[in-house]
Amino acid sequence: MAESLKVIVIFAHPDEGEKYAGGTSALLARRGHAVKFLSLTNGDGGHFEMSGEELVQRRAEEAKKAQAALGIAEYEILDNHDGSLLPTLELRNAIIKQIREWEADVVITFHPEGGAHADNRYAGKAVSDAAAFVSLVKNVVPDTRSLDKPPLYLIMPDYSMKKRYRADVVVGIDGVLESKLLGCGAHESQFFEYQPWTKGRLDDVPAAWEGRRQWLLRDIADFLHVSGEMTPSLVELYGEQRASGFQYAEPFELASYNSGETGERVRLFIDKLAEEASV
Numbered sequence: 210m211a212e213s214l215k216v217i218v219i220f221a222h223p224d225e226g227e228k229y230a231g232g233t234s235a236l237l238a239r240r241g242h243a244v245k246f247l248s249l250t251n252g253d254g255g256h257f258e259m260s261g262e263e264l265v266q267r268r269a270e271e272a273k274k275a276q277a278a279l280g281i282a283e284y285e286i287l288d289n290h291d292g293s294l295l296p297t298l299e300l301r302n303a304i305i306k307q308i309r310e311w312e313a314d315v316v317i318t319f320h321p322e323g324g325a326h327a328d329n330r331y332a333g334k335a336v337s338d339a340a341a342f343v344s345l346v347k348n349v350v351p352d353t354r355s356l357d358k359p360p361l362y363l364i365m366p367d368y369s370m371k372k373r374y375r376a377d378v379v380v381g382i383d384g385v386l387e388s389k390l391l392g393c394g395a396h397e398s399q400f401f402e403y404q405p406w407t408k409g410r411l412d413d414v415p416a417a418w419e420g421r422r423q424w425l426l427r428d429i430a431d432f433l434h435v436s437g438e439m440t441p442s443l444v445e446l447y448g449e450q451r452a453s454g455f456q457y458a459e460p461f462e463l464a465s466y467n468s469g470e471t472g473e474r475v476r477l478f479i480d481k482l483a484e485e486a487s488v
Contacts, residue, residue, distance in 0.1 A: 213241060214243070214481060217317070219249065219316065219318040221331075221332040222252045224271070224272075227389065231459075232386065235382075235388035244279075244281040250291045250328060251265045251268065251288055253291045257403060259398070277395075278394075296334040301335055301342075302339075304336055305353070308339065308356070315361045318364065320333045320367075320462070322334075323374070324367055340362060341468075343356055345357075364462040377461060378475065381457070383455055394425060400424075446479050
């Protein structure tokens with residue numbers, strides 16, 4: 210890996226990178242690493258009143274606000290319909306191109322088998338299919354230069370996973386919690402409208418930010434608070450004393466399709482995060 214990391218987070222809908230990897234992304238960006246968010250759909254299915262181009266534009270504007278809140282370098286949204294994502298050859302090649310052009314050291318995405326939500330599952334599947342071609346296979350998607358080394362692939366858990374994730378790499382995010390919450394909060398159409406509406410709680414959403422902040426802390430609690438299964442990885446990354454002080458963290462699983470010197474690349478990634486944690 211280069212001294213300055215390049216990380217791409219690939220997910221199905223605008224707002225998911227923020228929810229599941231926003232803290233890690235903000236931490237990396239704060240220390241000068243380049244992070245890109247890539248949504249494979251435009252989110253045009255995610256509302257109870259708005260639809261079509263109006264919703265697409267609104268969600269793109271929310272993504273820009275989230276990008277600013279997290280401090281990440283880029284946020285791109287592909288023009289695929291929400292609810293219609295499939296792991297096609299076209300999508301695979303688009304992902305190969307994105308990873309190569311970003312020259313990614315690390316790719317964070319969904320599990321190819323774990324999500325009950327088809328879009329999320331197929332997002333993970335498309336990335337897993339692309340992984341075999343990203344490096345050294347020059348004749349696949351030949352208009353982009355293949356990477357000399359394969360990236361490190363990490364899986365972020367999502368709400369629809371049927372299987373339990375493994376907390377192989379866990380990043381403490383207390384120091385960037387506000388950035389993560391502001392990144393999520395930028396997606397008003399989702400966290401404060403559509404999702405509460407699906408639960409019959411739309412009238413309960415607070416109007417002011419402090420109330421909304423508390424709402425978010427409850428809403429994403431399952432993917433935010435340090436759990437017992439996260440502790441061993443936290444200790445490995447930060448040491449026992451510092452790890453014991455974390456209340457909030459984001460866990461990642463090592464993708465089964467990692468190739469090459471996976472252990473070495475994980476160690477480099479962990480060492481890099483440990484350096485940032487000491488700043």
